[in-house]
Amino acid sequence: MFTKLLNHEILNLLKSRRVYLTVIMFLLLFTTVFVVRVLDYQKQVNQYIEDVKVNDEAMANIENYSHITPRAIQEPILFSIYNEGYRIQRVINIKFYEAIIETTSINAERNMLFFPDTELDITFLITFFLSLFILLISYDSVNGEKQVGTLRLLMTYPLKRQSFILKKMLGVFIFVAFVFTMPYFLSIISLMVIYANLLTINFFISAFFYWFLTIFFILFFSLLGIFLSTCSKSPNQSLVYAILTWMVLCIIIPISWDYIISPSLSNERIHQATQNYHTYTTQAKRAIEHDLPDDANLRLVPMGIWTSSAGIENDGIHEMSLWGYDETYEQSSRFQSHLYENYYPLIRASEQAYDDVYRVRINTENMMNRVFFFNPIVIFHNLSMKIAGNSRVDHLVFLHTARELRDDLVNLGATEGWLFDYRFYAHFKEEYNLGSREEMLARFDGDRELVWEYVNDIEENAEMYEMEVPVFRKYEQPHFTLAMMIPRIFESMVLFVGSIVGLWVVIWWRFLGYDVR
Amino acid sequence: MLKIVELCKTYEDGILALHNVCIDIVKGQIFALLGANGAGKSTTINIICGFIPASDGDIWVDDISLKDNPRLMRSKIAYLSENVMLYDNFTGYQNLKFFADISHSEKRKLEKGNISENMEKSLSQKEYLTQILRDVGLQDDFIHVNISKYSKGMRQKVGIAIALVKDAPLLLLDEPFSGLDPKAAYDFQKLLYKLRNEGKTILMSTHDIFRAKEMADIICIMKEGEVVMTKTRDELESEDLNKIYLDYIEGRVAPMPLNMPSISNFVVR
Ligand SMILES: Nc1ncnc2c1ncn2[C@@H]1O[C@H](COP(=O)(O)OP(=O)(O)O)[C@@H](O)[C@H]1O
Ligand SMILES: [Mg+2]
Numbered sequence: 001m002f003t004k005l006l007n008h009e010i011l012n013l014l015k016s017r018r019v020y021l022t023v024i025m026f027l028l029l030f031t032t033v034f035v036v037r038v039l040d041y042q043k044q045v046n047q048y049i050e051d052v053k054v055n056d057e058a059m060a061n062i063e064n065y066s067h068i069t070p071r072a073i074q075e076p077i078l079f080s081i082y083n084e085g086y087r088i089q090r091v092i093n094i095k096f097y098e099a100i101i102e103t104t105s106i107n108a109e110r111n112m113l114f115f116p117d118t119e120l121d122i123t124f125l126i127t128f129f130l131s132l133f134i135l136l137i138s139y140d141s142v143n144g145e146k147q148v149g150t151l152r153l154l155m156t157y158p159l160k161r162q163s164f165i166l167k168k169m170l171g172v173f174i175f176v177a178f179v180f181t182m183p184y185f186l187s188i189i190s191l192m193v194i195y196a197n198l199l200t201i202n203f204f205i206s207a208f209f210y211w212f213l214t215i216f217f218i219l220f221f222s223l224l225g226i227f228l229s230t231c232s233k234s235p236n237q238s239l240v241y242a243i244l245t246w247m248v249l250c251i252i253i254p255i256s257w258d259y260i261i262s263p264s265l266s267n268e269r270i271h272q273a274t275q276n277y278h279t280y281t282t283q284a285k286r287a288i289e290h291d292l293p294d295d296a297n298l299r300l301v302p303m304g305i306w307t308s309s310a311g312i313e314n315d316g317i318h319e320m321s322l323w324g325y326d327e328t329y330e331q332s333s334r335f336q337s338h339l340y341e342n343y344y345p346l347i348r349a350s351e352q353a354y355d356d357v358y359r360v361r362i363n364t365e366n367m368m369n370r371v372f373f374f375n376p377i378v379i380f381h382n383l384s385m386k387i388a389g390n391s392r393v394d395h396l397v398f399l400h401t402a403r404e405l406r407d408d409l410v411n412l413g414a415t416e417g418w419l420f421d422y423r424f425y426a427h428f429k430e431e432y433n434l435g436s437r438e439e440m441l442a443r444f445d446g447d448r449e450l451v452w453e454y455v456n457d458i459e460e461n462a463e464m465y466e467m468e469v470p471v472f473r474k475y476e477q478p479h480f481t482l483a484m485m486i487p488r489i490f491e492s493m494v495l496f497v498g499s500i501v502g503l504w505v506v507i508w509w510r511f512l513g514y515d516v517r
Numbered sequence: 518m519l520k521i522v523e524l525c526k527t528y529e530d531g532i533l534a535l536h537n538v539c540i541d542i543v544k545g546q547i548f549a550l551l552g553a554n555g556a557g558k559s560t561t562i563n564i565i566c567g568f569i570p571a572s573d574g575d576i577w578v579d580d581i582s583l584k585d586n587p588r589l590m591r592s593k594i595a596y597l598s599e600n601v602m603l604y605d606n607f608t609g610y611q612n613l614k615f616f617a618d619i620s621h622s623e624k625r626k627l628e629k630g631n632i633s634e635n636m637e638k639s640l641s642q643k644e645y646l647t648q649i650l651r652d653v654g655l656q657d658d659f660i661h662v663n664i665s666k667y668s669k670g671m672r673q674k675v676g677i678a679i680a681l682v683k684d685a686p687l688l689l690l691d692e693p694f695s696g697l698d699p700k701a702a703y704d705f706q707k708l709l710y711k712l713r714n715e716g717k718t719i720l721m722s723t724h725d726i727f728r729a730k731e732m733a734d735i736i737c738i739m740k741e742g743e744v745v746m747t748k749t750r751d752e753l754e755s756e757d758l759n760k761i762y763l764d765y766i767e768g769r770v771a772p773m774p775l776n777m778p779s780i781s782n783f784v785v786r
Contacts, residue, residue, distance in 0.1 A: 004618045008604075015606035149602025153679070156566050156596040157619055158588045517568050 002163055009171030013137065022133045023179050029129060030183045033120045037081040038194070044076035051091050072402035077389055078191065078198055079206045082122040085390020092402040122187075123384050126214055127377045130180065131221050132246050138172040138225025139242035140235035146516060147235060155516050165226065165511045169504075172222040177215055184211060202389075205482055209387045209489070213380060216496055220376040223503045230510050249375050257368055257378075266364045273356035280350035287343040340414055351403065355396065362392050366491075373495040374502075383492045387485065518544040518718045519565075519687055524574035526560055526742075534560040535742045538574070542720060542735065544686070547713055549733035550722040553766055556739040558722035562689050565720075566596050578687055592620075595680035599692040601672040605665045609655060609675045612664060613646050613682060620683040646682070653678045654704050670701030677708060688712065690721035694728055706732060730758045738765050745772035 013019045055071045072092040142165070145151040154164060188207055192199060228245060232238045365382065372378040385391040444450040519542040526535040535557045542548045550558045564571045567587050576583040578593045603612045650660050653674040664672065673693065680688055694702050709719060709732065723729050729736055736753060738746040738761075745765045753761075764770045 008615050012606055149598055149600060150604055153602050156591055156594060158591040
C-alpha cells in the first residue's frame with residue numbers, strides 16, 4: 001500500500017518537467033564542478049611533485065651548501081576535489097641554519113561561498129545549489145496537491161494523514177538522494193580509475209561519510225520544503241517562502257556571521273593575539289639588528305637576512321673570504337648563538353600568538369555550529385571539512401608537526417655544534433688567509449676583477465667541511481581512521497540529526513491539523 | 518443509509534456555516550441539496566468526507582459513526598468535486614489505476630480479506646479498469662492520454678470512474694454539473710441514473726433546479742446553514758420547484774418544521 005503511494009509519488013516527480021529541468025541542471029553542474037576540481041587537483045599534484053623534487057635536490061646537495069632549507073610539504077588531499085576547505089600553505093620552509101625560521105601560520109583563508117576568488121567544489125555545489133534544487137522540487141508538495149485537489153480525494157480513502165506526509169517526504173528524499181548518489185558514485189569510480197595509486201582507505205572513509213552527510217542534508221531540505229509547502233495555501237506563495245528561506249540560510253546567515261557576528265565576537269581576542277604577535281616580531285627584529293654583542297662585527301656574518309639587509313651584495317658578498325678564517329668563524333658562531341638564545345624564543349612566541357588567532361577562529365566556528373544548529377548549510381560545511389581533513393584544526397596540526405621538525409633540527413644543531421659552526425662553509429688553508437679589503441685591493445693595484453678572480457680561485461680550492469647531514473623526514477598527511485573520525489564529527493552530527501528530528505516533529509504535528517480543502 | 522444528525526459547524530472565524538442540519542437518505546436514492554452560494558452545501562459534504570471536523574452533531578453511514586470511526590467511514594464514501602482533481606502528469610488510465618490500487622489494498626486491510634473483487638477475478642486489472650473507463654463514456658483514444666489534455670467532461674468521467682472503482686455505497690458529488698456542456702451534462706446524468714439502478718446512494722449539491730427536479734428522489738433546500746425544506750419527488754410532482762426555491766431563498770415562506778421522527782430512534786439506539 002505504502003509502496004504504491006511512494007512509487008506513485010516518485011513517478012509523479014519523474015514526470016514533472018520542472019523536476020526534470022532541475023535534475024539536468026544539477027547533473028550538468030556536478031559534472032562541470034567535478035571536472036574543474038580534478039584539473040585543479042592535477043595541478044596541485046604536479047606542484048607537489050615539483051616541491052618534493054626541489055626538496056630532494058636540496059637535501060642531496062646539502063654538502064655543497066652551507067645552509068640547507070628542508071621543507072615540510074603537505075600532500076594535496078585527493079578529497080579536496082569534493083571539499084577544498086581552507087586554502088592553506090602546503091609548503092613550509094625550515095631555514096634552520098641561520099635560525100631564521102619561517103613557518104607561516106596564517107594564510108589566505110577562504111569563505112567558500114562568498115570570497116571573490118572562490119573556486120567551485122562539490123561542497124559548494126551541495127550547500128548552494130542542491131539545497132535550492134530540493135526546495136524547488138518540494139516547495140509545493142503539499143499545497144500543490146491541495147490546490148489541484150488530489151489531496152482531498154486521497155483523504156476520502158482510509159489512509160492515515162501520516163502516510164500522506166511520509167510519502168511526500170520519502171518521495172522527494174529518495175528521488176533527490178538518488179539524483180545525488182548516482183553522479184557521486186560515478187565520480188568516485190572515475191577517481192578510482194584516474195588515481196588508483198593515490199587512493200587510500202582514508203579516502204574511502206571520507207567518501208562514505210561525505211555521502212552519509214549529504215543524505216542527511218537532503219533529508220533536512222526535503223523536510224524543509226514540505227514544511228514550507230504546508231505554510232501557505234498557494235504554491236506561488238510557498239515558492240517565495242522557499243526562496244527567501246534559502247536566501248536566509250545560504251546567503252544572509254553566512255554573510256552576517258562572517259562580516260558582523262563573528263568579528264564582533266572574536267575581534268577583541270584576535271586583536272590581542274595580533275598585538276602579541278607584533279610585539280614578539282618587533283623584539284625579534286631588534287634582537288637581530290640592535291641587541292647584538294658590542295664587539296660583533298656583522299660584516300663577517302655572511303648569510304641570512306642580516307646580510308641581505310646589510311646590502312653587501314655589490315662588492316661584498318665574498319667579503320668574509322677576505323678576512324681570516326678564525327675571525328669569520330668566531331663572529332659567525334657568536335652571531336648564531338646569539339640568535340639561538342635571543343631571537344629564536346621570540347619567534348616561537350610569535351608563532352604562539354599566530355596560533356592563538358587560529359584558535360580563536362576555530363572556537364568561533366564551533367560556536368557558529370552551535371548557534372546555527374538549525375542551518376544545515378553551516379553544519380554541513382563544517383562537518384565536511386572535518387571529514388575531508390581540510391579544516392583549520394588540520395592545518396594547525398600540520399603547522400605544529402612542521403615546527404616540531406624544525407625545533408628538532410635546530411636543537412640538534414645547537415647541541416652538536418654545527419648550528420654555530422661556520423667551518424662547514426669552506427675550509428681555507430693557512431696561505432689563503434687574506435688581509436683586509438683595502439689590502440687586497442692594494443695587492444692587485446685596485447683592479448676589482450682580479451680580486452674576484454682570486455677569491456673565486458680560493459673558493460674552488462677550499463676543502464669542504466664534512467658535516468653530518470641532519471635527518472629530515474617529510475611531513476605526512478595524518479591518516480585518520482573510523483575511530484578518529486567519529487569523535488571528530490560527533491557533536492555537529494548530533495546537532496544535525498537533532499534539527500532534522502525537530503523539523504520532522506513540527507511537520508507531523510502541523511499536518512495532523514492541516515486543512516486539506 | 519446516510520443520516521446526518523443535528524450537524525453544526527462554526528468556522529474558526531466565527532462564521533456559522535451549518536446549524537442543526539438533519540438529513541436522512543435511503544439506500545438507492547438520489548438526494549439533491551439545493552441552495553444559494555454560501556448556503557452550506559459544500560460544508561456539509563466536506564464534513565461527511567472528514568476534511569473538516571463538525572462542531573456538533575454526528576453522521577452515520579449504515580451503522581458507522583463519523584465520530585467513532587472516521588477511517589472506516591471513509592471506505593464507505595466516494596467523493597467527486599466540482600473541479601475534478603487528478604494528477605496532471607498521468608493519463609486517465611494511470612490515475613484510475615493509482616486510486617484503484619490504494620482503495621483495494623486499504624479495503625483489504627480494513628475488512629481483512631473479505632473483499633468483493635467483482636469482475637477482477639475473471640478479467641485482468643488492466644482490462645477491468647479499461648472497461649470501467651469505457652463504461653463511464655471515455656473515448657478509447659483518450660484512455661492513455663495525459664489528463665492535462667482532457668476537457669472538463671472527460672475529467673468528470675475519470676473522476677466518476679475512480680469513485681466506481683472504490684466501490685463505495687455512497688457517492689458525494691459537489692456541484693457535479695457546473696461547467697459541463699449540455700451534452701456532457703446529459704451523459705453524466707445518464708451515468709448517475711445507471712449508478713442509482715446499481716444500488717448506489719447519491720448525495721449531490723447543485724444550483725441547477727431543473728436538473729435536480731428531474732433527477733432527485735429527494736430535494737432539500739438549504740439557506741444560511743439551515744435546511745428549510747425537504748420534499749420527495751412525489752410531493753413536488755405538480756409544483757413549481759423554481760418558485761418554491763425562490764420563495765424560500767427570499768424568505769417569503771417560513772422554513773418547514775423538522776419532521777424526522779426517525780432521528781430520535783436513531784440517537785437513542
Ligand atoms: N474555510 C472557511 N472558513 C471560514 N468560513 C468558511 C470557510 N468555508 C466556507 N465558509 C463559509 O461557510 C459558509 C458556507 O459555505 P459553503 O459550504 O462553501 O457554501 P456552498 O457550497 O453552499 O456555496 C459560507 O458563508 C462561507 O463563507
Ligand atoms: Mg460549494
